Amino acid sequence: MTGIYFSGTGNTKHCIEKFIAAVSSNKNQLSGHPAQLISIEESDCAVEALKASQNMVVFAYPIYYSNLPKIVRDFIVENKDVWNGKKIFIICTMGLFSGDGAGVSARLFRQYNADIIGGVHVIMPDCICDVKLLKFSPDKNRKIIEKADAKLETAARKLINGKPPQNGLSFFARLAGLFGQRLWFYNTTRHYSDKLKIRNTSCIRCGKCVGVCPMHNLTLSNGKVITAGKCTMCYRCINQCPQKAITLIGKKRTTPPAE
Ligand SMILES: Cc1cc2nc3c(=O)[nH]c(=O)nc-3n(C[C@H](O)[C@H](O)[C@H](O)COP(=O)(O)O)c2cc1C
Ligand code: SF4
Ligand code: SF4
Known part of the structure; x- marks a missing residue:
């Protein structure tokens, strides 16, 4: 199994590590191969690993305005040839809601002939630390992470049993993501920002x-x-x-x- 991810502040890294550990700790077909985990920040290594991979790819990223972070979209598009024929499971982390967080990359991967086998949406502590909305006590954040870990365990078990979750991949999820946020905030994630x-x-x-x-x-x-x-x-x-x-x-x- 090859895990590829982007994580700005650590939530997504935590989640993909948990998920891969949960899959690997079970005796199953997927755990038979040593797992590797690489950030897209090490772009060359990630691309080499994807080229060499014969097994399932787990692809993980945070959701920004019900859309892909620009760095993630660019990585997928700039390496369009490596997705051909790959079986991909998607992990999306978010503070509250994305609608079709997994769907946004799934549609792109499918354009490049990948086979999307499932997706899981995981709520984690919100990382936007200059806005008060969704900021909780350390205790509440710990509970959010415990819930996330349990959801990832369940998703890993379902994947092993051949029934991977399909979060964010339905038509209704797409409508929720589009009308919930993307329609209003599309321009925010379209380009890199100069607003820092x-x-x-x-x-x-x-x-x-x-x-x-x-x-x-x-x-x-x-x-x-x-x-x-x-x-x-x-x-x-x-x-x-x-x-x-x-x-x-x-x-x-x-x-x-x-x-
Ligand atoms: C620019 C930006 C936009 C975000 N938009 C959403 C959103 O639309 N919905 C949501 O639930 N969380 C949103 N979040 C929260 C992150 O998706 C969430 O905290 C994520 O787990 C961060 O992952 P990371 O620590 O791996 O970077 C946003 C965060 C940022 C920085
Ligand atoms: S400048 Fe932007 S991309 Fe770089 S670390 Fe800060 S928020 Fe992230
Ligand atoms: S260089 Fe300035 S802005 Fe950057 S981390 Fe240090 S104190 Fe903050």
């Missing part, structure tokens, strides 16, 4: 944000952090800035960094 704000009066030039950005969007130049306008809105730098100096959708980072 860095408060220079708070920034201590530690360089943390520069090092963690998956898009290499940030540089320290003349004692200032400069953005190149190619942010995929992953919220990693915003969560990790020790000075809470970075924002994107909101105006102020409201919560401590994600655990």
Whole structure:
């Protein structure tokens, strides 16, 4: 089994690790091959692994406005040849609702002749740390993660038993995703964002944000952090800035960094 994922702030990485561990710990056809897990940030390695893979691919990503993060869409489209004939199971993480989170990549994969065998939607703590909506206590977040882990265990068991879940893949899910969000927010995820704000009066030039950005969007130049306008809105730098100096959708980072 080959696991390929993108995770801005760690939720999706947690989920794909749990899922692959659950499948691998059962004695079954899928666990017979050693599993490998690679982020699309290591793009060359991920593509090589996909080319070599003869087995099922588990593909995981977070949902942004009921759509794919731009970095994920680009990875799928730029490597369109590797999906031909692949059996793909999709994991989507989200803060509350996506409608057809798994469906958005499934439709793209099918264009490139992949076979979508199922999908699971997993609610995880919301990562948008500069907006108060959906922010919960650490205790509540722990409960959300426990529920997510249980859902992933069940999904793994169903997959092993030949009845993988089909979250987000129906026509009704597509309508929910479209009318629930995509229609109104489509332009937000269509391009990389140039909306990242860095408060220079708070920034201590530690360089943390520069090092963690998956898009290499940030540089320290003349004692200032400069953005190149190619942010995929992953919220990693915003969560990790020790000075809470970075924002994107909101105006102020409201919560401590994600655990
Ligand atoms: C720009 C952006 C848009 C988001 N849109 C949605 C959404 O439409 N629905 C939802 O339930 N969660 C939404 N979320 C929350 C994330 O999908 C969720 O927290 C996810 O688990 C983050 O995964 P990660 O930690 O792997 O990056 C959004 C997050 C971001 C950063
Ligand atoms: S992580 Fe924050 S404090 Fe450090 S350089 Fe970036 S913006 Fe400045
Ligand atoms: S600039 Fe920040 S939010 Fe944007 S892609 Fe880079 S790490 Fe993610």
